[in-house]
Amino acid sequence: MAKSVSEKVRNYIPDDLAFSILSKLPLKSLKRFGCVNKTWSVLFENPNFMIMFRNNFTSIPHSYYNDTxxxxxxxxxxxxxxxxxxxxxxxxxxxxxxxxxxxxxxxxxxxxxxxxxxxxxxxxxxxxxxxxxxxxxxxxxxxxxxxxxxxxxxxxxxxxxxxxxxxxxxxxxxxxxxxxxxxxxxxxxxxxxxxxxxxxxxxxxxxxxxxxxxxxxxxxxxxxxxxxxxxxxxxxxxxxxxxxxxxxxxxxxxxxxxxxxxxxxxxxxxxxxxxxxxxxxxxxxxxxxxxxxxxxxxSWVRHALVLLNGSIASILSYTTTFHISILGKLGVKESWTKIFVVGPLSDDIKYCIGAGKNGDIFFAKEDGGDPICFDLCTQMIEELDGVKGAHNxxxxxxxxxxxxxxxxxx
Amino acid sequence: MAEEVSSQMNSLSISETNPSSSATISLVSGDDIVFKVEPTIAKEMETVQSFIDETDGKITTIPLPNISSHDLPYVIEYCEKSIAGKITKEFEAEFVKKLNNEEVKELFLAANYLNIKKLLDFLSQVIADRIANKSVEYVRRYFGIENDFTPEEEAKLREELAWTFTGVDPDDEDEN
Structure with a gap:
């Protein structure tokens, strides 16, 4: 009886729904499914898809952070x-x-x-x-x-x-x-x-x-x-x-x-x-x-290595712009995928001092200024109440x- | 199958004996099975609610031609839990445990048709988790997608993305 629902409707998942699923996949799976068809092969160049992917990447909590x-x-x-x-x-x-x-x-x-x-x-x-x-x-x-x-x-x-x-x-x-x-x-x-x-x-x-x-x-x-x-x-x-x-x-x-x-x-x-x-x-x-x-x-160019919501991430910084790539597979240079570009931030923000939960990245200001937190979900800088700067x-x-x-x- | 449906129908019809039953809404599946539900449940289904609103509540029998009698009880169960505020990780894990991938897909499409955002969001994550280690061929079939690459284009792309083809589960042809 259930078969009376048309086969076509049952078998086909429209693009917008498919994208909502794909945006929740790990990087390696998503890259592999680039071989499914032409539309899927250029998902990383699709701004709407990338908004969904970034949002899920930072907002779906990784089990690594449970009770941390x-x-x-x-x-x-x-x-x-x-x-x-x-x-x-x-x-x-x-x-x-x-x-x-x-x-x-x-x-x-x-x-x-x-x-x-x-x-x-x-x-x-x-x-x-x-x-x-x-x-x-x-x-x-x-x-x-x-x-x-x-x-x-x-x-x-x-x-x-x-x-x-x-x-x-x-x-x-x-x-x-x-x-x-x-x-x-x-x-x-x-x-x-x-x-x-x-x-x-x-x-x-x-x-x-x-x-x-x-x-x-x-x-x-x-x-x-x-x-x-x-x-x-x-x-x-x-x-x-x-x-x-x-x-x-x-x-x-x-x-x-x-x-x-x-x-x-x-x-x-x-x-x-x-x-x-x-x-x-x-x-x-x-x-x-x-x-x-x-x-x-x-200009001063440097890398930082952090764990970003459970993924190994490299943060390449020059001046006050930060390029954040995540690693799809260890040992594979081609598997680095740039997900975020942050900045330019204000001139006194110098380097990354670590990543917190979800999409929180912490930066230090020059000359021992107070550290700040950049929330990748909201793209907002948050001052840390009561936290002073330090040499390190x-x-x-x-x-x-x-x-x-x-x-x-x- | 028929017995299963009738037992579900029985459990639903029990609720008809309570005093508020006069306001029940009838949802009719694509295969013409009637499910009586409390109006509060309809509120979880935006598609149903807007149908009711458009007719000023005069029509309480709503045809849902795209949803089978197999899927509808699951949708109703999820909405009932949602209204009761009892959607927990444990409930969700138990809810999908008994469903195979094709059933999850049908339910996902049903949730989309009925516009139940919470269920849609949950099932999209379930599908993502279940297909993460699947092959390209499996995913094409699952999403109903035609391969529009030439064999040369696809071979080149697969070579570039060779690192993504490790740890892929073998396709299980029996699954449907």
């Missing part, structure tokens, strides 16, 4: 940088007006404990903290439990060299039920000119050529289950050995750590490096730098959990 909150992490210096303080505030409310200060743990019995917080966010409620002496502490703010990570046994400190350690990721390996930290260890020569108490004058019979370049940087991974560090061999393009914007553009998603690696070679290309915590292998995705030709060659501000996604850190130690 926003943490503002700031490093405040006085003018000659003799005093540095680290703050951590949980922000909530429509205009982030509810600000609750979080107290750092104090494993080293300091008068005024302070740390940098790894910006990739909390992993099962655990934040990764580090200080300028390379100490690393895992901390669960909800239970106040913390664990000091033992130092790595760098066999011998080469003469006339300083060691620089950069954490590139902290995450959870679901396969071995383990938490891991990946870090790059590099060496830099200490010169006489350095304003450093440890600097040694180079003996007359030693040439700089003899001490430079012999010490290749390496990668090491800490495992919480083993409670120790070990070296790992990562196959990366030479440029990716450099720290780049270290400790800023880091993400953790589904068992993988991702970071941005700058490269200012001939191609002016930058990479996202992705490290699989289970297999301990990594691979790269080139980010195309599609800068309009009419841009002032002296970061937005971190935090999800409370009562998971114990120590219980995993064997």
């Amino acid at each position: 909150s926003i943490i503002l992490h700031q490093i405040v210096c006085n003018h000659n940088r003799t005093y540095v303080s680290f703050t951590l505030d949980s922000l909530s409310g429509e205009r982030f007006e509810n600000k609750v200060k979080l107290d750092f743990p104090n494993p080293f019995q300091q008068e005024d404990p302070g740390f940098c917080v790894l910006v990739s966010g909390s992993i099962n409620g655990i934040l990764c903290l580090y200080d300028s002496d390379d100490a690393i502490v895992l901390w669960n703010p909800a239970t106040e439990e913390f664990k000091v990570i033992p130092p790595s046994p760098v066999e011998s400190l080469p003469p006339y060299q300083a060691i620089i350690k950069f954490i590139h990721g902290f995450g959870y390996d679901p396969f071995s039920d383990d938490y891991k930290i990946i870090r790059n260890v590099g060496f830099v020569p200490i010169t006489d000119d350095d304003d450093d108490d440890d600097a040694l004058p180079l003996p007359p019979d030693v040439q700089w050529e003899d001490v430079c370049g012999d010490y290749v940087p390496f990668w090491e991974v800490y495992s919480l289950v083993c409670n120790s560090w070990r070296k790992v061999d990562l196959v990366l393009p030479a440029c990716c050995w450099q720290g780049g914007n270290c400790n800023n553009d880091l993400l953790y998603l589904d068992g993988m750590c991702h970071w941005l690696s700058n490269y200012y070679g001939d191609d002016n290309e930058e990479y996202v490096v992705s490290f699989d915590l289970t297999n301990e292998v990594c691979f790269t995705t080139i980010i195309p730098t599609l800068i309009p030709l009419d841009i002032d060659p002296n 501000s970061k937005i971190i996604i935090y999800k409370e959990s009562l998971v114990s850190i120590g219980a995993r130690n064997h």
Whole structure:
């Protein structure tokens, strides 16, 4: 009986209805369906469709953000940088007006404990903290439990060299039920000119050529289950050995750590490096730098890497215009798709300090001005009530959990 | 099938015994099955409500030639929940669990015809989730779309978009 409704009506979905469905698809599916017919192949050039797609992209909440909150992490210096303080505030409310200060743990019995917080966010409620002496502490703010990570046994400190350690990721390996930290260890020569108490004058019979370049940087991974560090061999393009914007553009998603690696070679290309915590292998995705030709060659161009409503996103900024592209598939350069162009914003807005929930992107103003939030849904700038500027501000996604850190130690 | 419909009809006709039944509205499906509903439910269906308004409420039997007696009870169920303010994620998940992709499409088109925005929005997300990993061929059939590419054009496009063709579910020809 139901068949009396005409087959034609039943089988055909008109374009406007089809578009309302397509605008809710993930990027990869939507691109694939570009092969369905000619109209669908140019959807990304269809302004009406893009309005729907952008709206859904920012307004349909990704499960990643369930029960999460926003943490503002700031490093405040006085003018000659003799005093540095680290703050951590949980922000909530429509205009982030509810600000609750979080107290750092104090494993080293300091008068005024302070740390940098790894910006990739909390992993099962655990934040990764580090200080300028390379100490690393895992901390669960909800239970106040913390664990000091033992130092790595760098066999011998080469003469006339300083060691620089950069954490590139902290995450959870679901396969071995383990938490891991990946870090790059590099060496830099200490010169006489350095304003450093440890600097040694180079003996007359030693040439700089003899001490430079012999010490290749390496990668090491800490495992919480083993409670120790070990070296790992990562196959990366030479440029990716450099720290780049270290400790800023880091993400953790589904068992993988991702970071941005700058490269200012001939191609002016930058990479996202992705490290699989289970297999301990990594691979790269080139980010195309599609800068309009009419841009002032002296303007400041940079990328930021953020998680935007659950998708890996690159924010290319020059002057005060921000081009936001999302990655369709790891490892595929062609899968970056530009979704938003924001700006030009007011002249004092300089760079991205992180992304919040849905379409909230946070920017810092120059010279330590107050941070602002740009809402991609409404295209409106929101001031953050009661939030002051700082030397360095970061937005971190935090999800409370009562998971114990120590219980995993064997 | 016929039994199913009559049992649904019975459950609906029970409500006729309550005092407000004098104001019930009759919705007639494309296959001539009559469903009696409370007027409040008609308010959820903009198409039905404007029909009633245009006739000053004199006509309470409304033909819905594009909607089958298979789909109408689902639409009514959703509208009842909506009026009661009881649309939850759990209800929605349960609501579509028993429907195959073709049934979801019919319901989506019915929601469009009746202009029920909430149901339309919900079902468009359900369809998006269900087709996300489907093949290009499946989607053409599902949307009733003719391929207007030449074989060369399509091959070139597929090559450019090779990265999107991983993790595609095999087509299930039996599904309808």
